[in-house]
Amino acid sequence: MKYGIAIFPSKTVQDQANALRKRYDPRYSLIPPHITLKYPFETDPEKIDEVTQELRKVAGSVDPFYIHINKVSTFEPITNTIYLKVEPIEQLKMLNEQLQQGIFENNQDHSFVPHITIAQDLVHDEFRDIVGRLKMEGFEIKDYIDRFQLLYELENGSWTVYETFLLGKE
Template identity: 30%
Template sequence: MIGVAIPIPDPYGSALQSKRASFGDPLADAIPTHITLLPPTEVDGEALGVVEKHLRRVARTERPFRIRLHGSGTFRPVSPVVFVSLAEGIGDCERVQSRVLSGPLSRTLPFPYHPHVTIAHHLADEVLDRAFKDLAGYRAEFEVWGFSLYEHGDDGVWRRQRDFVFGSGSGPDT
């Protein structure tokens, strides 16, 4: 099982992960803070090389862009999720996501793509309400340098496997 996402850099990523844990979200320590580009997807191990080649091609032709996070949002009542909203960088995320979801990763998503940073998921309504209120004034800005490939471990933890840097298509370990 793999996923592709824009990691949220520190200090924002770790602070939001701690905030998620403070709401009692059991997945807080298993999911690094991110903006999803490719949701959890089953990939045959032998196809991983083709997937990585595709991701390098996508990254190679992209350029860094700015993300500005501002305030909270929710997908309720459709899905019990509270998130930090993007105020800048939405179109850039949509473009990159569309390109990631092509070629060997082409698939139909169950919901329209909406870039966001999940902060609470599948928790009691009163906890989701508190998360929504607590993050209503949240603000952060950072430059997006690229995206990362994550793998879902047997222990249920998502781990960053490889970075794909915009303009070069690969990270320092590629």
């Protein structure tokens, strides 16, 4: 089964991201706005207890923290994904790092760039237009993060939460 690990920002930030995703992200309805901590990985559902036990430890090792978002960026020329750039503070990097080692396969090709995707799969002209407009608009978001989620993918490509892990507990 395919699992992923992500942070959902607050409702306010999700609503703000969705206002853009609704128009610019064809995968909008498959998962709420999120910061990916670990990209999709395969695990036998029978071994999921081992995974959740480890995730409780990881969550417990980092206290809740604030994230900051102050710009829009893109992954070009690799992809034309547009995202809200989350400042890569120590706590985010620690969480991400711990999810690429020990019982977790390192399945991250590039360095960790915490972000909330707001647009993808756009045609070139639309991409340029939207990037330009969003960069002008500017963003200034501060958000409190105290949990992350383990999710699994359904046949239709959507994601269901399996379990929530609270930061700094246990």
